[in-house]
Amino acid sequence: xxxxxxxxxxxxxxxxxxxxxxxxxxxxxxxxxxxxxxxxxxxxxxxxxxxxxxxxxxxxxxxxxxxxxxxxxxxxxxxxxxxxxxxxxxxxxxxxxxxxxxxxxxxxxxxxxxxxxxxxxxxxxxxxxxxxxxxxxxxxxxxxxxxxxxxxxxxxxxxxxxxxxxxxxxxxxxxxxxxxxxxxxxxxxxxxxxxxxxxxxxxxxxxxxxxxxxxxxxxxxxxxxxxxxxxxxxxxxxxxxxxxxxxxxxxxxxxxxxxxxxxxxxxxxxxxxxxxxxxxxxxxxxxxxxxxxxxxxxxxxxxxxxxxxxxxxxxxxxxxxxxx
Amino acid sequence: xxxxxxxxxxxxxxxxxxxxxxxxxxxxxxxxxxxxxxxxxxxxxxxxxxxxxxxxxxxxxxxxxxxxxxxxxxxxxxxxxxxxxxxxxxxxxxxxxxxxxxxxxxxxxxxxxxxxxxxxxxxxxxxxxxxxxxxxxxxxxxxxxxxxxxxxxxxxxxxxxxxxxxxxxxxxxxxxxxxxxxxxxxxxxxxxxxxxxxxxxxxxxxxxxxxxxxxxxxxxxxxxxxxxxxxxxxxxxxxxxxx
Numbered sequence: 001x002x003x004x005x006x007x008x009x010x011x012x013x014x015x016x017x018x019x020x021x022x023x024x025x026x027x028x029x030x031x032x033x034x035x036x037x038x039x040x041x042x043x044x045x046x047x048x049x050x051x052x053x054x055x056x057x058x059x060x061x062x063x064x065x066x067x068x069x070x071x072x073x074x075x076x077x078x079x080x081x082x083x084x085x086x087x088x089x090x091x092x093x094x095x096x097x098x099x100x101x102x103x104x105x106x107x108x109x110x111x112x113x114x115x116x117x118x119x120x121x122x123x124x125x126x127x128x129x130x131x132x133x134x135x136x137x138x139x140x141x142x143x144x145x146x147x148x149x150x151x152x153x154x155x156x157x158x159x160x161x162x163x164x165x166x167x168x169x170x171x172x173x174x175x176x177x178x179x180x181x182x183x184x185x186x187x188x189x190x191x192x193x194x195x196x197x198x199x200x201x202x203x204x205x206x207x208x209x210x211x212x213x214x215x216x217x218x219x220x221x222x223x224x225x226x227x228x229x230x231x232x233x234x235x236x237x238x239x240x241x242x243x244x245x246x247x248x249x250x251x252x253x254x255x256x257x258x259x260x261x262x263x264x265x266x267x268x269x270x271x272x273x274x275x276x277x278x279x280x281x282x283x284x285x286x287x288x289x290x291x292x293x294x295x296x297x298x299x300x301x302x303x304x305x306x307x308x309x310x311x312x313x314x315x316x317x318x319x320x321x322x323x324x
Numbered sequence: 325x326x327x328x329x330x331x332x333x334x335x336x337x338x339x340x341x342x343x344x345x346x347x348x349x350x351x352x353x354x355x356x357x358x359x360x361x362x363x364x365x366x367x368x369x370x371x372x373x374x375x376x377x378x379x380x381x382x383x384x385x386x387x388x389x390x391x392x393x394x395x396x397x398x399x400x401x402x403x404x405x406x407x408x409x410x411x412x413x414x415x416x417x418x419x420x421x422x423x424x425x426x427x428x429x430x431x432x433x434x435x436x437x438x439x440x441x442x443x444x445x446x447x448x449x450x451x452x453x454x455x456x457x458x459x460x461x462x463x464x465x466x467x468x469x470x471x472x473x474x475x476x477x478x479x480x481x482x483x484x485x486x487x488x489x490x491x492x493x494x495x496x497x498x499x500x501x502x503x504x505x506x507x508x509x510x511x512x513x514x515x516x517x518x519x520x521x522x523x524x525x526x527x528x529x530x531x532x533x534x535x536x537x538x539x540x541x542x543x544x545x546x547x548x549x550x551x552x553x554x555x556x557x558x559x560x561x562x563x564x565x566x567x
Contacts, residue, residue, distance in 0.1 A: 102398075
């Protein structure tokens with residue numbers, strides 16, 4: 001490991017090193033534990049959604065991950081470095097939920113300013129020889145769809161336009177990891193779609209992305225992996241499909257006139273059975289096993305296997321917390 | 325120090341106009357309004373020259389306090405969080421504010437000296453001009469630090485009122501409204517405990533002492549600057565740690 005660091009001359013972080021590594025991360029505000037012993041590893045190149053309802057601890061997690069808030073316990077590392085150091089080396093670009101703009105500057109000026117601040121940082125490579133790179137301001141303005149607004153004062157822009165400015169400022173350091181805290185809150189449908197299209201072009205270049213959202217469809221559509229949070233803890237972690245399966249298992253629907261529900265409920269892999277006229281619904285823990293048993297032991301026909309929607313999964317997982 | 329950052333800071337304050345206009349307009353108006361009432365001399369120094377230097381100080385003082393005070397507004401905007409997502413060292417952020425204060429302190433001095441020369445007919449030897457100007461400019465340092473302190477203590481929506489009130493009090497007790505020499509005894513005794521008094525002593529010293537800086541006053545001024553600078557540093561560290 002040490003050898004890798006010493007011989008690495010390019011500015012890119014080593015591929016075997018986690019882009020994000022959170023261990024036992026904890027933050028309390030008085031009586032409330034906002035983030036509760038959170039563990040999370042994100043590999044380079046992943047696009048991860050941090051999904052959860054308001055108050056789940058997403059923003060606090062992101063603040064600790066970026067070094068803006070000091071954890072009460074646990075550690076956050078980005079590319080094997082403490083957050084502040086990873087930021088100083090330009091590995092990280094972040095878009096915060098609100099604020100962070102100077103209304104008196106024009107769009108071009110504030111992006112230039114961000115660029116100048118990043119150029120003032122230390123070189124990225126461990127060897128320290130390669131000079132610091134940033135992306136050209138014009139290219140970043142173009143990417144964020146700001147070329148036509150470049151001369152406009154930031155304070156006179158709409159909320160959606162200001163969000164594009166934050167995006168441009170996050171991109172200008174040419175970061176390996178982009179962190180976005182609820183990037184589309186307050187945007188209309190069209191602006192949201194445009195934003196994700198711009199971000200997708202960035203992820204296609206192999207950047208790692210972590211975004212917090214409470215919009216299910218965004219997590220489902222744009223993330224490779226969803227980390228579902230509730231009450232400061234990770235309650236599910238996987239692809240959208242895996243999360244749906246873990247939460248609800250799957251449901252088998254079949255036509256089986258005169259079925260004995262108790263027998264069906266005793267089949268392997270079945271959790272619960274409902275009868276609806278000639279149809280039966282088998283809520284399964286393991287739908288594959290249940291299906292084999294159903295076909296071999298009963299005359300069931302018109303068999304369908306359905307995964308519950310992500311929305312159901314989301315509600316199921318996040319509501320449990322409210323009761324405990 | 326990041327020069328682009330400093331340039332943008334200056335550009336913002338110039339665009340924002342309020343601070344710049346106020347700090348230049350106030351000494352200009354006072355010089356024009358009060359100029360005629362300042363006749364004769366104060367302890368052997370032309371009263372008009374005395375007025376001119378004091379009014380220049382008023383302007384540069386308000387510009388310096390106001391520049392540091394922008395920190396409060398920027399904290400309200402979440403700009404300090406944004407900066408922590410860049411390699412900018414937070415210490416350099418505060419340093420830029422101090423340098424910004426010094427830059428913003430210059431225009432009021434220039435205006436005051438221009439009007440002093442043109443409207444009041446003040447004539448001074450070149451060396452005295454230079455020392456008066458330099459002393460007044462250095463005098464902005466403790467107020468730059470004070471502005472930083474206020475920037476971290478005050479809330480964004482009250483920083484203007486708080487710094488305005490403090491500025492008035494300091495200016496009054498420092499002998500900028502009423503010459504120290506004709507102050508009641510008690511007030512003068514209090515005055516010696518304010519930084520504004522010593523800034524005045526440094527800036528006006530060359531008028532009294534044949535073009536010489538008062539080293540005694542300069543030492544006390546620098547001590548004030550260092551003391552307030554230390555407080556500013558503590559406030560700044562507390563703010564960074566809490567986040």
